[in-house]
Structure formats: C-alpha cells, structure tokens
Amino acid sequence: MASTLWVGTRKGAFALRADTRRRSxxxxxxxxxxxxxxxxxxxxxxxxVLLMAAKTGHLGPTVFRSKDRGRSWxxxxxxxxxRKSLDGEQPKAVDIVFxxxxxxxxxxxxxxxxxxxxxIFRSEDGGDHWEPVAGFNDHPMLTTWVQxxxxxxxxxxxxxxxxxxxxxxxxxxxxxxxxFESTDAGRDWTPLNHGCAADFLPDPDPAxxxxxxxxxxxxxxxxxxxxxxxxxxxxxxxxSQRWTRIGQAMPKKIGDIGFPIVLHxxxxxxxxxxxMDGTTVWPRTSxxxxxxxxxxxxxxxxxxxxxxxxxxxxxxxxxxRQAMCADGxxxxxxxxxxxxxxxxxxxxNEGESWRCIARHLPQIYSVTHAT
Amino acid sequence: MNCTxxxxxxxxxxxxxxAQVQAEGRTVRDLLxxxxxxxxxxxxxxxxxxxxxxPHIRLFVNTTAVDTLGDEVQPGDTLHLICALSGG
Numbered sequence: 001m002a003s004t005l006w007v008g009t010r011k012g013a014f015a016l017r018a019d020t021r022r023r024s025x026x027x028x029x030x031x032x033x034x035x036x037x038x039x040x041x042x043x044x045x046x047x048x049v050l051l052m053a054a055k056t057g058h059l060g061p062t063v064f065r066s067k068d069r070g071r072s073w074x075x076x077x078x079x080x081x082x083r084k085s086l087d088g089e090q091p092k093a094v095d096i097v098f099x100x101x102x103x104x105x106x107x108x109x110x111x112x113x114x115x116x117x118x119x120i121f122r123s124e125d126g127g128d129h130w131e132p133v134a135g136f137n138d139h140p141m142l143t144t145w146v147q148x149x150x151x152x153x154x155x156x157x158x159x160x161x162x163x164x165x166x167x168x169x170x171x172x173x174x175x176x177x178x179x180f181e182s183t184d185a186g187r188d189w190t191p192l193n194h195g196c197a198a199d200f201l202p203d204p205d206p207a208x209x210x211x212x213x214x215x216x217x218x219x220x221x222x223x224x225x226x227x228x229x230x231x232x233x234x235x236x237x238x239x240s241q242r243w244t245r246i247g248q249a250m251p252k253k254i255g256d257i258g259f260p261i262v263l264h265x266x267x268x269x270x271x272x273x274x275x276m277d278g279t280t281v282w283p284r285t286s287x288x289x290x291x292x293x294x295x296x297x298x299x300x301x302x303x304x305x306x307x308x309x310x311x312x313x314x315x316x317x318x319x320x321r322q323a324m325c326a327d328g329x330x331x332x333x334x335x336x337x338x339x340x341x342x343x344x345x346x347x348x349n350e351g352e353s354w355r356c357i358a359r360h361l362p363q364i365y366s367v368t369h370a371t
Numbered sequence: 372m373n374c375t376x377x378x379x380x381x382x383x384x385x386x387x388x389x390a391q392v393q394a395e396g397r398t399v400r401d402l403l404x405x406x407x408x409x410x411x412x413x414x415x416x417x418x419x420x421x422x423x424x425x426p427h428i429r430l431f432v433n434t435t436a437v438d439t440l441g442d443e444v445q446p447g448d449t450l451h452l453i454c455a456l457s458g459g
Contacts, residue, residue, distance in 0.1 A: 058381050058427040058454035059416035075412045081420035093419035 003327055004370040005336055006050070006070070007344060008037035011362035013052060015070060022327075022334055022348045025357040031073070032064070039322055040070075041100040042370035043126075045108050050370065051127045053097035053113065061097045063113065065127045069370070078129040080113045080121035082137060092117060096153065099322070100127075101160040104167030114157035118146045118174045120186070135187040136172070136180070145191060145208045146177035158321065159215035163222045171225065173212035179227065195243035197231035213259045214321040221268040224299075228261040228273055228321070235300050246300025250275065254287050254294070254305075260324035264333060264350075269299040272306075272326070272335055272351055274319040285316040293335070293351045309354035310345070317341070322366035338364030372446040374402055379454040382417070385410040394450070399430060400440035402450050417452065429453040 005016040005025075012030035035054045043049035050070050055061040063080065064073040085091040096116040103110025109126040112133075120133040136142065150156055156175045163169035168185040171192070178193040191208040198210045211230035218224045223238040226246075233247030233256040247256025257278025264270035272295050277283040286292065292307035318340040327334040335351045338344045342361035347354045376394050378386050386392050394405040407414035417428045422440060424430060430437035431451040432444055444450065 056381055057458055058379075058425075060419060060425050062412065062416065077411065079412075079415060081415070083420075085421055091421040091423070093421050093423065 006040035006368045006370055007338055007364055008040050008366035009362040009364050010036055013037045013040060016358055027358050038098050039100045039366045040368055043102050045105060047371055051100045053100055061094050063097055063127055076128050080115055080130040082119060083132055098156050099158040104162050107167055112160045114160055116154040116156050118155040118157045120157055133186040136189050139189055146174050151175050161217035165222055173215040176211040178208040178210040179212050179215055194241055196229055196234055199231050214261050216261055216263050218263055218268040220266055224268050226261050226271050228258050232256045233273055250303050259321035260319055262324050262326050265328055266330040270297050274324055285318050289314050289316050291315040291317040295351055306351040320365055323364050325367050325369050327369040336367050338367040372397055374444050375449045377451045379452050381454045382452055385413040399437050399442045427455045429455050
C-alpha cells in the first residue's frame with residue numbers, strides 16, 4: 001500500500017509520499033502557498049477524491065476538491081455558510097472551515113464540515129455544494145451549550161464521526177461546548193459529556209461547556225469513543241452516558257493534557273496520545289522538553305512511553321489536534337505527527353521508534369494519511 | 372454600466388492573473404454579482420453570507436471607501452478590491 005501524508009500548514013499544503021515499505025519519504029509542494037490549510041481528507045469511498053479546507057489572511061473560507069489524488073483542485077461552488085440571519089439575530093458567518101469528514105459508506109458523495117464559529121455543514125455532491133445542518137446550527141440550546149470565544153482562533157466544531165452501522169448516528173465535538181450526539185441524521189442533538197472534567201467551570205460535573213480537543217470513534221467498534229480533552233483523556237463505551245478518565249493511569253509527572261488522540265484501525269484497545277504540559281500557565285509543549293508519544297494497548301488501563309528517536313532534551317514540541325494520524329497498515333501500523341515548528345515525525349512500528357521525515361515546513365495544522 | 376475593477380493579488384487566481392477586469396452594474400452589489408458570474412467563487416472570498424465585507428477586505432469606488440454594497444456607481448468608475456493588512 002503506497003502512502004501519502006497530507007500536511008496542512010499555516011502557509012500551504014504539502015504531501016509526503018512513500019513506497020509500500022514506508023522507508024523513504026519524498027516531500028512535494030507547496031500547493032496553495034500562503035493559504036491557511038486546516039484539513040485535507042481523502043474519501044475512503046472514492047480514494048482519488050480529496051477535500052481541503054482553506055482560507056487566507058485576507059479572504060474568506062472555502063473548500064477545494066480534487067478528483068485526481070491532489071494533482072489538481074477545484075473550488076467548491078457553494079462553500080459552507082450559515083443561513084441568512086433573521087432580524088434581531090446575531091449575524092453569523094463562517095470564519096474557518098476547520099474539519100472535514102466523509103459521510104457514511106452507503107452515502108456516496110456525502111461529506112460533513114465543521115467550522116468556526118461552531119457550525120456543521122453537509123454536502124451531498126462530493127463537497128461542491130454545502131448546506132448548514134439546521135438541527136445543530138439553529139438548535140435552541142446552541143448558545144447555551146457553546147459560549148465564549150473557544151480556542152485562540154475561535155469556537156471550533158471538529159471530530160465529526162459517522163457511525164459505520166447507522167448513517168443517522170453522528171457525534172461531534174465543540175471547543176468549547178462539549179461532545180454532542182445525534183441519532184436522527186442531525187435533526188436533533190444531545191450533550192454527551194458526563195464524567196469529563198471542566199476545570200474552568202464551577203460545576204464539578206456539568207452537562208455541557210467542556211473542551212474536547214479531539215474525539216475519535218473506533219471504526220471497528222463504533223460504540224467505543226476516545227477523547228483527548230482540555231482536561232484529560234477519556235473513553236466511553238456506549239450505551240454508557242459517562243466518560244471514564246483513562247488519563248488518570250498516565251504517569252503523574254507527564255499528566256494527560258494534549259490535543260490529538262489516534263486509534264488503531266482494527267484494535268479498539270489501542271490508542272496513541274501526545275502529552276503536553278498543562279501545568280502553571282499551560283505551555284502546551286512536550287513535558288520537560290522531552291517529547292514522547294504514549295500508547296495504551298488495553299483501552300486506557302495502562303500507558304507506555306514511546307520516545308525512541310525523538311529528541312532526548314530541549315525538544316519543545318506542540319502537536320495540534322489534527323496533526324497526528326495513523327495509516328491503515330494494521331499489521332505494522334504507521335503513526336505520524338507534525339509539530340507547530342514544521343517537523344513531521346514518522347513511526348513504522350506503532351510508535352516504538354521515530355524519525356523526522358520533514359523539517360522546515362510552516363506551522364503544521366494537520367497531518368492526514370491517504371492511500 | 373461598465374466599470375473597471377482593480378483586483379488585488381490574492382484574488383487574481385479567480386481572474387486568470389488579471390489585475391484589471393470589467394464588470395457591469397448600477398451598484399457595488401451589482402458589480403460583485405457580475406464578477407461572481409464571470410469568476411465563480413470570487414464574491415464569497417470578499418463578502419460573507421450576511422453580505423458584510425470580510426474583516427481584511429476594503430472596497431473603494433475611485434477614491435471613496437464603500438460603506439454599503441448598495442452604494443451606486445457611475446459609468447467609467449473604478450472599483451478597487453483591496454486586501455488590507457492581515458498579519459504575518
């Protein structure tokens with residue numbers, strides 16, 4: 001299986017391509033130099049198709065589509081946009097298209113997009129025309145669930161997951177706001193946050209208002225979700241309504257703060273995180289300047305440190321929520337991450353050892369795998 | 372009415388690289404609609420879904436800043452599409 005890593009950066013899109021053995025990676029690009037690229041996602045139903053979320057410092061947000069594995073791109077005819085606001089309403093406009101997710105395997109051409117300010121959009125024609133998902137964007141509780149500016153770049157709707165067993169069953173995450181679930185194709189939504197800490201709120205167990213950084217549904221066991229939250233690492237096994245803080249098993253001096261969480265494609269007990277310093281003023285860099293990935297192989301009961309090949313000292317990595325991924329080689333899984341300092345690191349053995357496969361890139365926002 | 376439109380560099384991917392194009396209309400809104408017909412997608416990068424100019428976009432008719440998209444234009448006017456400073 002040939003591998004491509006699509007790297008979305010603050011200054012354009014890059015591709016790292018490897019042969020089937022993943023020993024040698026070749027950097028190509030940039031494409032869209034100067035544009036802010038938040039996400040590039042392959043369509044698993046039509047692998048030649050890719051979607052890219054883009055904007056520039058001056059120009060508004062849009063989506064580009066490729067039907068030839070990224071050789072050429074065409075802009076969406078109708079990018080994600082909120083409906084026209086009514087008299088008396090606070091007008092809302094998409095500032096960032098942040099997250100892209102293919103729809104259900106049975107719904108060819110269907111895509112979802114998450115935006116800032118918090119909004120979800122759906123396309124049924126391969127990402128050419130987008131419509132707001134009114135059930136969430138106009139939900140009467142939305143302004144109660146989602147309050148404040150969210151992340152430094154605004155509220156972010158991300159981590160849209162479609163249940164492989166039911167196209168009407170959706171999850172999403174909002175920073176900040178929490179995790180929400182729909183069982184009717186997005187017509188209505190319910191918070192799913194109990195058990196998650198929200199140390200920045202006075203209520204010890206609020207129903208919403210949390211800050212999930214990255215939420216991932218296990219593709220082979222969709223009743224299991226993992227979450228790297230602003231306040232820890234969690235797992236939930238539905239139909240439970242309560243998340244369990246599996247990050248409590250992390251070493252105390254490392255903590256369980258970070259942005260991304262990555263799952264094994266077949267084994268629902270395996271997950272990888274990239275812990276960052278969430279003490280004092282929240283540096284959000286590798287703890288002690290010693291970068292490490294941590295893996296659990298038993299659904300969060302224990303964690304192991306994986307740092308062979310990473311800097312032993314003075315490595316102050318920050319890895320953003322969409323900048324870590326795994327490939328599909330389930331026998332010898334490749335795991336990858338990109339840093340805000342423009343380095344891409346790769347492991348061809350489930351994180352046991354690491355090597356830098358690209359450096360000197362712009363600030364990395366996303367790393368995604370494509371075949 | 373035919374007007375000249377001066378296009379800032381970030382928008383020239385829509386105009387096949389041209390820094391100056393033509394558009395027709397009686398108001399700025401008309402000109403932007405005509406531009407979007409000729410160069411699909413261009414308007415939304417400048418004007419959001421609530422018909423507001425995006426934060427780093429400025430429009431001028433000749434040397435007068437555009438207040439609203441309903442501002443009228445005269446034949447021979449020049450509409451400047453300016454991308455203001457937006458950081459590094």
